Amino acid sequence: MGRSPCCEKTGLKTGRWTAEEDETLVKYIQSNGEGSWKSLPKNAGLMRCGKSCRLRWINYLRGDLKRGNFTVEEDEMIVMLHKAFGNRWSMIASHLPGRTDNEIKNYWNARLSRQSYRFFINKNTTKTSIDISTLVNQKKRRTGRVSRSVAKKYNQDKSPSLSTTKISNPQMVMDTQVIQENVNDCPNADVTKHMEESQVHDHNVMSDELESNWVDELFNIDYFLQGDEAMDSSRVSSNIHDDDQIEQWLAEIEVEELKRNERNVNEREDENLRKNSLETVGCCYGETDQWDMEFSFAGFNMCDENMCGEEDDILVSLWEGGNP
DNA sequence: AAGCTCATCAACCGCAGCCGT
């Protein structure tokens, strides 16, 4: 027996909402309140599915929404929250008053995900942690819908070990279009040279996918290792200045992490995976102190199938502390 | 001006959690 439909589809209108429908919905909710979405269309006299009504209200009609472009500050918050929470848009949206999960998701998919994001290490920090096992053991991400149970497990598996994390500031956007202009400033001259020779920074010849994979990863790693600052999309080095806010986020993340750890019954196995993973990328497990960095941000995808051959060699060289 | 490409965003779809029975 299959799942029953969420509502009776026959005769229901789909597609763009008209001004009249909006007005009807707003008036109904103002007088009756939110909720009971199933029965709302019938009671309000709308030929819409309840889910459609809910979505229209939440994403467009409710009064506390902030319209217009995202500010630089909001950009930064989204980047940081995405690092922390992944694609949990509702959670990200909860930190951005007036913005909806749908809006943030669209914004991310349309713009931010194409750019390179990373946190940079607090210059006072000398000890962080790497957990490459979480990267190496990730399966290549499926396109299309991913079941919630899989997503949940994935999120648990890649959860950051904040107990050793000392990330204090988000490093901002490095638009690939800016890479060439900043390439001479890159502290690692050999990487820079390689990038130039390979013309990997050529926006016209690189697909978005390649940009978002190994080009960005190279720059991430390079800047990460140097502890240098990067540029945001406006080409100005930028940090989030609200340290209290950051502390609050990190505290929330840590609470989540503690909850996850309670459920983790495979710690020993994870440790072995971690060792194997480090070996896989050419790192001696015993040398991790100085590499004790947290790499659990979404921008890194070391196991992506697009990463192969020459790119892999470069990354391995970087990991080993040398030059490509 | 017409056709094409691409970015944006509103809306839809289907899965999964929650809760009442």
Added chain:
DNA sequence: GACGGCTGCGGTTGATGAGCT
């Protein structure tokens, strides 16, 4: 505990408009 309905979430789609040729 099993079942089913409701709701929320996240991925995807398609309409639209701007910019380019």
